[in-house]
Amino acid sequence: MLRDGILLTLEPKTTSGFFFFGSIVVGILMGVIGSMMASTFRYGINYIYSQQTIFISGFPFLLSNIVVLSVTALMVAYLRKLASGIPFQGIADSIYYAHTATDKTKIKLGVLSTLAAFVSASGGASVGQYGPLVHFGTIIGVSLKRFFNFGLGLDVFIGAGVA
Secondary structure (H helix, E strand, O other): OEEOOEEOOOOOHHHHHHHHHHHHHHHHHHHHHHHHHHHHHHHHHHHHHHHHHHHOOOOOHHHHHHHHHHHHHHHHHHHHHHOOOOOOOOHHHHHHHHOOOOOOOOHHHHHHHHHHHHHHHHOOOOOOOHHHHHHHHHHHHHHHHHHOOOOOOHHHHHHHHHO
8 A cells, every 4th residue: 555655564453463362372282281280389398208218217327328310320221212312401401492593402302301301300410490491491381382383482482381
């Protein structure tokens, strides 16, 4: 359309509505999935740790710690084998993925990394709880970007997943 000698381009109203609707849907999905995972992660770690404490209460302190750490190490080694020996991912990878123009995220590796952190924290390792959840938020965001592409950038999906 030409008005006062200036060419105006009009976008269809459906584009902005589609973008708005997509933003709302993705935000709700990320919020629900993220909050459920964070609660499950923390509850699961506390539950497994309490069950281990009950199970090993009759054993000598040193022996019980060796047993728990050995089982934990074996489980993490198995997860590492499933990852084909590729190093587990973390927060630095999330930051890297948010700053790249193309989607290089490995979802399977991200899920295995989160599981390894969960197993490690449940076994008493000082992995921390929120770093793995931040990276898992990245995996959620990238997964939703691949499934629902509402025209939002990858960095927006990753940022929303991390938040």
